Amino acid sequence: MEHTVTAFDQELRDLAGHVAEMGGIAERLVADSVAALARLDQFQAQRVVDADRRLDELQRRIEEEAVLLIARRQPMASDLREIVAALRISIDLERVGDLAKNIAKRVAAINGAGLHKSLWVGVEHLSDIVLEQMKAVLDAFTQRDDAAARAVRLRDTEIDALYTSIFRELLTYMMEDPRNISQCAHLLFCAKNLERIGDHATNIAETVHYALTGAPYGEERPKADLSAIETVTPA
Amino acid sequence: MEHTVTAFDQELRDLAGHVAEMGGIAERLVADSVAALARLDQFQAQRVVDADRRLDELQRRIEEEAVLLIARRQPMASDLREIVAALRISIDLERVGDLAKNIAKRVAAINGAGLHKSLWVGVEHLSDIVLEQMKAVLDAFTQRDDAAARAVRLRDTEIDALYTSIFRELLTYMMEDPRNISQCAHLLFCAKNLERIGDHATNIAETVHYALTGAPYGEERPKADLSAIETVTPA
Numbered sequence: 377m378e379h380t381v382t383a384f385d386q387e388l389r390d391l392a393g394h395v396a397e398m399g400g401i402a403e404r405l406v407a408d409s410v411a412a413l414a415r416l417d418q419f420q421a422q423r424v425v426d427a428d429r430r431l432d433e434l435q436r437r438i439e440e441e442a443v444l445l446i447a448r449r450q451p452m453a454s455d456l457r458e459i460v461a462a463l464r465i466s467i468d469l470e471r472v473g474d475l476a477k478n479i480a481k482r483v484a485a486i487n488g489a490g491l492h493k494s495l496w497v498g499v500e501h502l503s504d505i506v507l508e509q510m511k512a513v514l515d516a517f518t519q520r521d522d523a524a525a526r527a528v529r530l531r532d533t534e535i536d537a538l539y540t541s542i543f544r545e546l547l548t549y550m551m552e553d554p555r556n557i558s559q560c561a562h563l564l565f566c567a568k569n570l571e572r573i574g575d576h577a578t579n580i581a582e583t584v585h586y587a588l589t590g591a592p593y594g595e596e597r598p599k600a601d602l603s604a605i606e607t608v609t610p611a
Numbered sequence: 612m613e614h615t616v617t618a619f620d621q622e623l624r625d626l627a628g629h630v631a632e633m634g635g636i637a638e639r640l641v642a643d644s645v646a647a648l649a650r651l652d653q654f655q656a657q658r659v660v661d662a663d664r665r666l667d668e669l670q671r672r673i674e675e676e677a678v679l680l681i682a683r684r685q686p687m688a689s690d691l692r693e694i695v696a697a698l699r700i701s702i703d704l705e706r707v708g709d710l711a712k713n714i715a716k717r718v719a720a721i722n723g724a725g726l727h728k729s730l731w732v733g734v735e736h737l738s739d740i741v742l743e744q745m746k747a748v749l750d751a752f753t754q755r756d757d758a759a760a761r762a763v764r765l766r767d768t769e770i771d772a773l774y775t776s777i778f779r780e781l782l783t784y785m786m787e788d789p790r791n792i793s794q795c796a797h798l799l800f801c802a803k804n805l806e807r808i809g810d811h812a813t814n815i816a817e818t819v820h821y822a823l824t825g826a827p828y829g830e831e832r833p834k835a836d837l838s839a840i841e842t843v844t845p846a
Contacts, residue, residue, distance in 0.1 A: 443695055446681045460678055467702060481839040547796055551789040554845040557782055562839070564796060565803070604716040604797070610789040 384449050388458060391441050392518070395462045395469075398434045399514040401427070402469040405476035406510060406573055410503040412483050413566060414496070424480035431473035438466040454590070461587035465517065468576040468583075472510070475569040475576075482562040491549060491556060491563075498542045499567060505535055506570045509577040516581065522588045528581040535574035540603040542567045547608040619684050623693060626676050627753070630697045630704075633669045634749040636662070637704040640711040641745060641808055645738040647718050648801060649731070659715035666708035673701040689825070696822035700752065703811040703818070707745070710804040710811075717797040726784060726791060726798075733777045734802060740770055741805045744812040751816065757823045763816035770809035775838040777802045782843040 405424050412420035442463045445451070451459060509528055516524035546560045546567070585591055640659050647655035677698045680686070686694060744763055751759035781795045781802070820826055 439695070443681060443691065446678060447685045447691070450682045450685070456678065456682070460674070478839065485839065485842050543796075547792055550785060550792045550796075554786040554789075557785045557792070558842040558844070561778075561782055561785075561796075561799060564799070565839075568800070604713065604720065604800075607720050607793040609793070 384451075384455075387441075387445055387449075388455065391438065391445065391459065391462045394434065394438050394441065395465050396514065396518050398431060398438065398466055398469045399510075399517070401431055401434070402472040402476070403507065403510045403514065405431070405473050406503075407507055409476040409479040410500075410507075410570075412480055413486070414500060416483060416486065418484055421480040421483035425477050428473045428477040431470050435466045435470040438462060454587075457587050457590060461583045464583045465580050468579045472573050472576050475573050479566045479569050482566055485562045486559045486566075491559070495542070495545055495549065495563070498538070498545060499563065499570075502535065502538050502542060502567060502570050505531070505538065506574045506577070509535070509574055513577045513580045513584065517584050520584075520588055522585055525581040525584040525588075529578050529585075532574055532578045535571055536602075539567055539571040539574075540606060543603040543606055544608055547606075551608070551610040619680075619686075619690075622676075622680055622684075623690065626673065626680065626694065626697045629669065629673050629676065630700050631749065631753050633666060633673065633701055633704045634745075634752070636666055636669070637707040637711070638742065638745045638749065640666070640708050641738075642742055644711040644714040645735070645742075645805075647715055648721070649735060651718060651721065653719055656715040656718040660712050663708045663712040666705050670701045670705040673697060689822075692822050692825060696818045699818045700815050703814045707808050707811050710808050714801045714804050717801055720797045721794045721801075726794070730777070730780055730784065730798070733773070733780060734798065734805075737770065737773050737777060737802060737805050740766070740773065741809045741812070744770070744809055748812045748815045748819065752819050755819075755823055757820055760816040760819040760823075764813050764820075767809055767813045770806055771838075774802055774806040774809075775841060778838040778841055779843055782841075786843070786845040 405427060408420055408427075409424045411417070412424060442459050445459050446456070449455070509531060512524060513528045515521070516528065543564065546564050549556045550560045640662060643655055643662075644659045646652070647659060677694050680694050681691070684690070744766060747759060748763045750756070751763065778799065781799050784791045785795045
């Protein structure tokens with residue numbers, strides 16, 4: 377019996393290890409896609425597109441492990457929550473990879489000419505915060521740190537507010553010069569993708585909180601992305 | 612023993628029924644969000660935003676049912692695939708609801724003035740196909756019809772091609788008149804959301820195929836969304 381429990385603990389640790397591995401890859405893809413965008417480096421962008429496939433494979437593997445663990449061990453309460461959490465987090469990480477891939481795909485359609493430096497500063501600042509959130513929430517997961525997860529959840533409003541200001545700025549550039557429109561449209565989607573990666577970090581934070589405490593979801597999270605109702609009028 | 616098997620069958624049917632219920636709600640939210648957009652009806656848009664919460668609750672409930680079924684029944688092979696499929700589909704449907712909600716939120720920021728009728732025709736055509744895909748894939752799920760699921764999967768290229776042409780058209784309108792830029796940016800996101808709802812229909816089609824045949828994922832699906840590399844130059 378002692379042996380069985382220990383083997384199960386090891387299986388849980390392996391599952392968490394695979395989620396952490398996936399998290400490391402997802403984080404790197406986001407960082408690389410933003411670096412490719414900042415330098416307009418198409419080779420690096422292509423590497424992001426290729427590497428995303430690995431995340432999809434890992435997600436399927438984690439799903440399989442989680443399902444087999446539930447079926448074989450019939451875990452109760454906190455162990456079950458931990459397995460369900462691993463499954464949920466792997467789904468969020470797979471989406472993060474998709475979003476990074478989509479940023480990378482747009483690098484080819486963007487050239488930096490005509491755009492003011494302040495715009496790039498804004499996008500870079502957004503990506504810095506998003507990457508900090510990704511790192512913080514993955515640490516919270518491996519350290520089982522509920523307070524750290526809560527901090528991630530609260531910081532999402534900062535991302536939303538910054539995204540809304542970038543949205544306005546991009547629209548202003550489009551209005552100033554029609555030659556900016558095409559690349560600004562792609563940058564708009566890049567910024568939106570970063571904002572959504574931030575949402576996935578928040579989802580993961582909520583999952584960590586659920587795994588550690590058993591608290592149900594359902595609290596409304598703070599929301600400051602007002603871009604959906606933003607309009608900008610030409611000067 | 613007979614009794615146990617029958618009870619399990621009933622539980623599987625209940626789970627599938629809850630997924631079908633979720634599918635019906637998701638489909639209606641998409642239809643309503645597009646109707647709200649077409650008529651610029653903010654009351655209907657608000658109802659979509661409110662109703663999306665129900666999908667989130669149903670998703671959690673399906674997750675809970677699926678996990679308990681796996682733990683209690685330790686199902687093998689095709690039964691296990693069916694439960695995992697229900698879980699995956701519920702996750703896709705929850706995202707479909709989020710995307711419909713996002714379309715609805717943008718209704719307030721869009722006014723129809725200045726936009727050519729052909730653009731609305733394009734967006735409506737896109738939403739028609741997306742809704743047909745949603746309906747077809749939910750029917751394929753309830754009828755366990757692998758051929759129908761395959762047809763959904765193949766038709767996604769049509770959505771991608773149409774989205775790419777709407778993307779170009781929207782950029783052209785932005786270039787023609789800066790007063791169009793703000794609303795066209797929101798329409799751009801609405802069209803993108805519809806295209807992504809189409810992707811979720813394809814995901815569900817792949818999940819139905821997996822549930823019925825046990826085939827692994829991993830085949831590359833056909834891809835014709837070239838919008839990420841599209842650029843449009845002012846006339």
